[in-house]
Amino acid sequence: MSGAPVRTQGPGRGGTIKDRSVPGRRAFSFGPLDVPVASVPAEHARATVPGLPEVAEIDVIRHYTRLSQMNYGVDTGAYPLGSCTMKYNPKVAEEVAAFAGFRRAHPLQPDQTMQGALEMLWRLERALCEITGMARATLQPPAGACGEMTGLLIMRAYHAERGSDRAKVLIPDSAHGTNPASVHLGGFGAVPVPSDPRGMVDVDALAKLMGDDVAGLMLTNPNTLGLFEENIVEIAGLVHDAGGLVYYDGANLNAILGRCRPGDMGFDIVHINTHKTFATPHGGGGPGAGPVGVVEELAPYLPTPTVERDGGSGPFFLEHDRPRSIGRLHGFHGNFAVLVRAYAYVFLHGADGLKEVSELSALNTNYLASAIAPDFPLAHPEVRPMHEFVATAKPLKDETGVRAMDVAKRVIDLGFHPSTVYFPLVVEEAMMVEPTETETRETLDAFAGALRRAAAEARATPQLLHDAPVTTPVRRLDEARAARHLKLRWD
Amino acid sequence: MLEGLGLSSLDDLFTQIPLNVRLDRPLNIPYGVSEMEIVADLRALAARDRSAETLVCFAGGGAYDHYVPSLVWALAGRSEFYTSYTPYQPELSQGVLQVLFEFQSMVCELTGLEVSNASLYDGATALVEAVNMARSGSRGRVLVSAGVDPRFVDTLGSFGRGAGYEPEVFAVDEGRGGTPPVGEDVAAVIVQHPNVYGLLEPAAEIFGMSRDAGAKAIQIFDPLSLGVLAPPGELGADIAVAEGQPLGNHLNYGGPYLGIIAARMADVRKMPGRIVGETLDVDGAPGYVLTLQAREQHIRREKANSNICTNQTLMAIAATAYLAWLGPAGLSELGRQCASRAAYAAERLTAVPGVSLLFPRAPFFKEFALRMPRPAADVRDALIDRGILAGVPLPSAGEDVLLVAVTEKRDKGEIDRYAEQLGQVLAS
Numbered sequence: 001m002s003g004a005p006v007r008t009q010g011p012g013r014g015g016t017i018k019d020r021s022v023p024g025r026r027a028f029s030f031g032p033l034d035v036p037v038a039s040v041p042a043e044h045a046r047a048t049v050p051g052l053p054e055v056a057e058i059d060v061i062r063h064y065t066r067l068s069q070m071n072y073g074v075d076t077g078a079y080p081l082g083s084c085t086m087k088y089n090p091k092v093a094e095e096v097a098a099f100a101g102f103r104r105a106h107p108l109q110p111d112q113t114m115q116g117a118l119e120m121l122w123r124l125e126r127a128l129c130e131i132t133g134m135a136r137a138t139l140q141p142p143a144g145a146c147g148e149m150t151g152l153l154i155m156r157a158y159h160a161e162r163g164s165d166r167a168k169v170l171i172p173d174s175a176h177g178t179n180p181a182s183v184h185l186g187g188f189g190a191v192p193v194p195s196d197p198r199g200m201v202d203v204d205a206l207a208k209l210m211g212d213d214v215a216g217l218m219l220t221n222p223n224t225l226g227l228f229e230e231n232i233v234e235i236a237g238l239v240h241d242a243g244g245l246v247y248y249d250g251a252n253l254n255a256i257l258g259r260c261r262p263g264d265m266g267f268d269i270v271h272i273n274t275h276k277t278f279a280t281p282h283g284g285g286g287p288g289a290g291p292v293g294v295v296e297e298l299a300p301y302l303p304t305p306t307v308e309r310d311g312g313s314g315p316f317f318l319e320h321d322r323p324r325s326i327g328r329l330h331g332f333h334g335n336f337a338v339l340v341r342a343y344a345y346v347f348l349h350g351a352d353g354l355k356e357v358s359e360l361s362a363l364n365t366n367y368l369a370s371a372i373a374p375d376f377p378l379a380h381p382e383v384r385p386m387h388e389f390v391a392t393a394k395p396l397k398d399e400t401g402v403r404a405m406d407v408a409k410r411v412i413d414l415g416f417h418p419s420t421v422y423f424p425l426v427v428e429e430a431m432m433v434e435p436t437e438t439e440t441r442e443t444l445d446a447f448a449g450a451l452r453r454a455a456a457e458a459r460a461t462p463q464l465l466h467d468a469p470v471t472t473p474v475r476r477l478d479e480a481r482a483a484r485h486l487k488l489r490w491d
Numbered sequence: 492m493l494e495g496l497g498l499s500s501l502d503d504l505f506t507q508i509p510l511n512v513r514l515d516r517p518l519n520i521p522y523g524v525s526e527m528e529i530v531a532d533l534r535a536l537a538a539r540d541r542s543a544e545t546l547v548c549f550a551g552g553g554a555y556d557h558y559v560p561s562l563v564w565a566l567a568g569r570s571e572f573y574t575s576y577t578p579y580q581p582e583l584s585q586g587v588l589q590v591l592f593e594f595q596s597m598v599c600e601l602t603g604l605e606v607s608n609a610s611l612y613d614g615a616t617a618l619v620e621a622v623n624m625a626r627s628g629s630r631g632r633v634l635v636s637a638g639v640d641p642r643f644v645d646t647l648g649s650f651g652r653g654a655g656y657e658p659e660v661f662a663v664d665e666g667r668g669g670t671p672p673v674g675e676d677v678a679a680v681i682v683q684h685p686n687v688y689g690l691l692e693p694a695a696e697i698f699g700m701s702r703d704a705g706a707k708a709i710q711i712f713d714p715l716s717l718g719v720l721a722p723p724g725e726l727g728a729d730i731a732v733a734e735g736q737p738l739g740n741h742l743n744y745g746g747p748y749l750g751i752i753a754a755r756m757a758d759v760r761k762m763p764g765r766i767v768g769e770t771l772d773v774d775g776a777p778g779y780v781l782t783l784q785a786r787e788q789h790i791r792r793e794k795a796n797s798n799i800c801t802n803q804t805l806m807a808i809a810a811t812a813y814l815a816w817l818g819p820a821g822l823s824e825l826g827r828q829c830a831s832r833a834a835y836a837a838e839r840l841t842a843v844p845g846v847s848l849l850f851p852r853a854p855f856f857k858e859f860a861l862r863m864p865r866p867a868a869d870v871r872d873a874l875i876d877r878g879i880l881a882g883v884p885l886p887s888a889g890e891d892v893l894l895v896a897v898t899e900k901r902d903k904g905e906i907d908r909y910a911e912q913l914g915q916v917l918a919s
Contacts, residue, residue, distance in 0.1 A: 004583060005571075016593050017815050028560070028821030030828060034903040038834035039719070039827065041854050044691045046721050051600040052819045057562060060815045064566040064590065064808075071586030073574035084576050092526045094568075100544035101537030107554050107745030108883045109541065110868070113875060116539030117744055127520045142612040142746060143801035145788070153653055181788035181798035185623075186653040190793040228507040258518050259505055265512045275801065281570075283805030284587035285577040285609060285765060287747035303649070327649035331553060331615035331642050331734060332745025344533060350523030362504040367492050384507055412582055420579075423789075441492060472582040474778035482770035482782040486759065488606050489596035 003077015004415050005070045006471055017053045017063050018490050027057040070473045071284070072417050078443050080368075082388045082420035082432025083176065083224065085254050085276035090348065093280065093341035102340050107332035111317040117336070118316035121307045124343045125291075131346075131354065132248075132270045133263020134293030138302045140334040144251065145178040147271030147290030148218070151247045152186030153326040154269060154294060154301045155215050158245060161324070166215035166244070172201055174224040174424045176251060188215055195426060199225040199380040201235055210238055216245035221265065222255045224424045226365070226385040226432075236266025245269060245298075253277045254436070255362065255387035258355030268295050274342040281341075289338040300324040305333070360437035361387040364444055368435050371448035375455035379427040388434035390427050397429050402458035404429040406465040409476065410457065413469045414450035543742060546880040547905050549836075551689075551858045551896025553614060553640055554745065555737050557715065557825075558900050560816050563739040567809040577765070577801070581780045587804060588779035591767040594811040601717045601814075601822075602731045603724025604753035609765035610807040611750030611799060614734025615646035618681065618711060620763040621730040621752060622647060623654065623796055625679035625707035631656055633679050634671040636697070637663045638686030639711060641887045666850035666860075667692050673704035683711035684726070687885070689833075689858030689894065690850060691720070698727035714738055714751060714810075716856050718819070719826030723753070730754045739813025740806050749806035760786055763797030765804075825899055829857035832906065833897040837861075839910040840895065845917055849892055858896040860885060864917060867893040873916040879909050 039045070055063075072079070079086035097103065101116055111118060125137045141147040152169065159166050169188040171179045173195055180190040191209060196202040200223070217239045222228045229235065236246045248267040254277045262270045274280045275288035282288065294302060304325040305318035318333075349357060362385075369378055369389040376391040393404040408418035408431075420432040435444055457464050469475060498504065505513075524532075548556035567573070571586060578584030591609045598607035611617040622633050633651070635644055635658045647658045658681075663669040667690045671680045680701035684692040698708035710728035715737045723731035735749035736742070754762060760783065768782030788795040817825065837859050841847055845864030863870050867884035870893060874881040882895040897906070 005585070016589070016596070017811075018593070018596065026818055026820055027562075027816045028818060028824070030558075030821075030824055030899055031902065033828055033831055035831050035835035035906070037827065038831045040691065040830055040856060044720055044854065046717065046719055046725075048603070048722075048725075049819045050717065050722070050822065052597060052817065052822065053815055054818045054820070055815060057816065060562055060812060061566065063815070064812055065569070067586040067589050068566070068569040068571040069586065070589070071571040071575055072580075072583035073571045075570035075574045079576065081576055081579075086576055089574055090526075092529060096530060096533040096537075099534060099537035101540030101542050102533075103741045103743055104542040104544040104556075105540050105744040106543060106548060106550040106556070106742050106880065108550055108552050109744075109880065110872065110875070112872075113541035113546075114744065116536035119539075120533070120536050130519050142616070142803075143799070145798040145800045146612065146616070149650070149653065149798065153649065156653060176800075177787070177789035177792050177795070178798050178800050180793035181791070181795040184793040184795070185650070185798055187655055230507055230509055233509065233511060256508070258514065260508050260512045260514050264514065273801075281573045281805075282576050282801070283573050283803075284575045284584075284808065285591075285804030286802040287805060288801040326652070328642060328645040329616070329649055330746070331613045331640075331646060331748075334745070335747040336745050337741075337743040338747055340533065344529050347521065347532065348523060348526065348529045351518040351520050353523035354518065354520075359501045359504065363492055363501065366496050366504060370496055384504065386504070386507070408580070409582070412580065417583055418580060469582050473585050474582055474776055475772040475774055477581050477772045477778045477780045478770050479780050479782065482768040482780050483785075485770075486756075486782070487769040488592075488759070488766060488782070489599045490593070 004072055004412055005473055016490050017055060020055050020059045020063060021053040023054055025054045025056055027055060027060055077416060078439050078447055079417045080419050080433050080435045080447060081417060082434040083251060085434060085436060087279050087436035088438035089279045089281040090345060093344040096344050097337045097340040102337060115316055118307055120343055121339065122309060122316055124339060125307065127346050128272060128291055129293050131257065132293045133261030134270055135296040136299040136302060137291050137293035139291045139339050140303045140330050141290035141292055142330055142335045143286060143288040144271055144273040144290040145182060146329060147292045148178055148182035149186060150292045150303060150329055151269040151271060152182055154298055155245050156186060157301045157326050158298060159215055166213055168214045170209055170214060170217040172219065174426050179218050179249060198383055199227050200229055203231050203234060206235060207238055210242040212243060214242055214244045216247055218247040218249055220249040220251050222252045222386045225380055225390050226388040227380060227383045228386060232265045252387060255358055257358040258351060259358050268298060274338055278342040278345040280338045287335045287338050289335045289342060301326050303327060303329050357437050364435040364437060364439060365389055368433060368444050368448055372451045375452055376431055388432060391431045391433060392427055393429040393431055396455055396458055400458040400462050402462050402465045404431050407454045409468040410454040410465045411450050413471045414453065416447055416450055546875065546878055548880045549882050549895050549897060549909065550880045552883040552894055553734050554742055555896055555898055556742065556900060557737045557898045559739055559741060562816055563809050563812045566812045567805055572808055573805050578781060585778060588767050590808050590811050592769060592779050594807045595767060597811060597814045598751055598753050601714055601722065602753040603722035604731055605756040606759045606762060607753045608762050609767060610803040611752055611764055612803060613746065613748045613750045614732060615643045617732035617750030617752050618643050619647055619650045620797055621709045621732050622679055624730060624758060624761040629676055630678040632677045633658045634677055635660050635681045636669060637661065638667055638692060639681055639683040640687045666690050666853050671697060671700060673700055673706055677704060677706040679707045679709050681709045685713055685716060685856045688850060688860040689855040690853045691856060695726045702727060715825055718822030719830060735806065735810050738810035740809055747803055747806055749803035749810060761796055764799045764802055828899040832901050833857045833859060836895065836897045836906045839906055840913060843910055843914045843917060849888060857898065858894060860888060861893045861895055863891045863893055866890050870916060874912055877912045879912055
């Protein structure tokens with residue numbers, strides 16, 4: 001079952017690619033220069049040789065293959081990292097994204113040569129709008145945080161057209177850090193909204209915060225604790241009554257596919273993380289894509305260009321002439337090849353399959369939460385979680401001194417990627433677990449078994465957890481040292 | 492599984508959702524299909540596109556048809572890399588972390604600057620981040636050379652509306668140079684070198700003016716020019732950003748690409764995004780972690796200087812493998828080939844009656860702007876019918892201006908054919 005990289009991989013652990021460098025060795029090859037040599041003027045020429053490695057092709061292959069073996073991915077094992085939706089990424093998406101008509105298309109080719117790609121984008125936009133209950137969408141934002149910026153700039157433009165310079169955006173205290181960061185970069189002040197004892201938005205507190213200086217509210221639903229905001233219609237009404245807009249952070253969209261839609265709950269702006277909900281691989285940190293859907297009234301503000309269809313049935317084209325648009329948020333059309341993968345996922349699953357995604361993710365979540373509850377109780381046991389749950393290691397810590405981080409590191413030795421720990425910040429010793437719909441019952445049992453074994457070990461031999469991991473290529477790393485003695489490049 | 496939870500149906504898992512917002516119908520998209528059907532669907536869509544596969548590509552303007560060696564995606568395509576998340580658990584992520592450390596190192600080697608990061612979204616948004624680094628206190632104004640790609644300036648303008656600035660464009664002389672109106676309230680002076688017309692800028696001179704006024708000098712560079720062109724660090728740039736697509740990444744109709752950023756060590760705490768650092772584990776063995784996280788949004792929240800979370804790590808992995816393949820000799824040979832082929836193409840194309848260089852006296856690297864005797868878009872469309880993607884119209888410079896890029900892939904035969912076909916199109 002173990003998917004974790006292990007300590008002994010290949011001959012020795014040795015060094016960077018630069019350490020393999022031998023003067024004069026080369027991997028590259030180019031054809032002969034069959035035109036006269038021309039060089040750049042001397043005053044612009046480089047005098048120094050950049051210190052890139054000089055290696056053979058086989059060195060490059062072995063070095064990076066070895067590094068890949070020192071990495072854990074969804075393809076090597078379960079990855080129940082809460083808030084990240086690390087589900088299996090269907091391989092077919094890689095195949096279709098590699099079709100030459102997509103992969104080798106230049107972004108500034110004229111529209112008449114890109115009818116297939118534009119139709120793909122056009123269909124995907126409509127599917128995403130149907131899934132979220134929005135009227136139009138932009139596929140341009142390259143990630144969720146950029147989607148947030150898009151939404152906030154739309155809020156700014158909307159209020160500016162109404163002659164209002166509302167300065168505040170409200171965010172629940174459990175929100176992901178990108179929300180307040182985006183609010184600040186969008187030129188607003190972030191005002192936290194407290195949670196009630198059950199982890200929901202405190203509606204009375206929200207009502208007191210509302211006023212004509214509030215541009216809008218950003219909300220994740222189900223929220224960061226994995227709980228559905230049951231007062232969402234009332235919440236949206238409060239914001240709308242005060243003239244504000246309601247923004248849906250799509251981090252947790254996986255929970256509600258085909259079950260309910262942000263548009264029907266009263267949201268005006270929605271961002272989607274395709275690298276979560278629609279299984280576009282996360283790439284070790286990216287690329288993602290963060291499409292943003294909006295209600296009809298906000299469509300004129302969407303970034304430029306949009307994909308349009310002449311007369312509704314004619315050729316597809318990119319519309320650049322959009323005077324009320326917030327402008328461009330990416331050099332070209334966003335992470336197009338990621339969108340091809342999202343299209344493949346959405347239409348492979350279809351209406352029935354997407355609904356099943358949310359059902360199975362909720363089933364797996366509740367099954368796993370129940371299996372580990374004796375050792376790691378839910379932070380909010382009174383509300384049923386949806387696609388992910390937040391448990392706490394606080395009882396275990398109080399009993400044994402072993403912390404959530406120690407449990408996570410021990411789980412690594414037992415062959416799994418651990419859950420998210422210490423997020424959300426509002427829960428002590430938080431363990432945020434998102435098994436996703438693509439794991440089997442046997443894998444869930446094995447993961448629960450690993451967590452319960454770690455808890456038993458914490459009581460019997462706690463040092464085992466403090467010392468973990470011991471099976472990995474490196475053991476616990478000194479992060480304080482890394483920040484104190486900055487070494488951010490090779491010598 | 493339901494039984495164990497004391498539930499009778501899957502619907503019981505969703506009772507939290509209030510009745511008035513539940514969707515009481517299937518989503519209005521087709522029901523799911525088999526894998527072979529989705530392949531057929533997308534194959535048919537892709538087949539309707541033309542691309543650099545079937546057109547001889549002279550298009551540039553920020554994305555280039557450089558050769559992507561087979562090894563690049565054989566390595567970046569390893570699913571241990573591409574199916575992993577941001578390396579929050581370093582013991583399970585030494586592979587990605589070390590590649591990113593090597594990427595940061597290579598970017599520093601290329602640029603002659605001291606610190607880089609794990610990538611940003613693309614070149615245009617990297618410029619936005621560089622400007623955020625430069626702005627502080629009373630220094631808020633942002634001066635941009637008219638030689639900077641208009642799509643970069645537009646992107647800056649969009650984000651600037653949130654941050655509270657509007658990029659101010661200063662004029663160039665014969666396509667390059669110019670004098671930025673620097674002053675005590677100026678945060679940054681931005682120069683693209685080679686610039687939007689492909690021209691080599693007197694960057695060191697402009698950066699000197701910037702430095703004298705206490706403003707940050709920001710250079711937008713082409714990473715594949717740096718085997719032959721002096722690097723940003725030597726030209727006096729404080730921050731350098733680039734579109735990293737030319738480094739082993741496919742054209743992909745505009746993305747995913749990667750934003751590259753490099754700066755001086757004094758500004759490391761203002762750098763956006765993930766930074767990988769080397770450290771030791773409890774046994775004293777070297778290893779890598781995400782470091783200086785206290786700058787980032789998940790710690791500093793609204794006080795963070797950037798909201799970036801997901802970046803373009805996989806593209807950075809590809810870039811690292813590509814640069815390892817290239818090495819210093821390859822980078823230099825590539826630069827020589829691009830410069831030589833571009834010079835030859837400019838000579839052949841301007842020999843066609845009615846065609847001239849837009850800026851005949853200015854030096855260029857791999858890209859140059861031509862003035863056509865008729866609208867550039869018409870010329871381009873006519874040449875597409877003849878199997879040639881002739882370039883990118885540059886309407887900001889005039890309806891008749893076509894920007895032509897020549898990479899190491901364009902051989903003499905292709906360039907000669909372009910000139911012949913252009914001659915025929917213009918003669919017809």
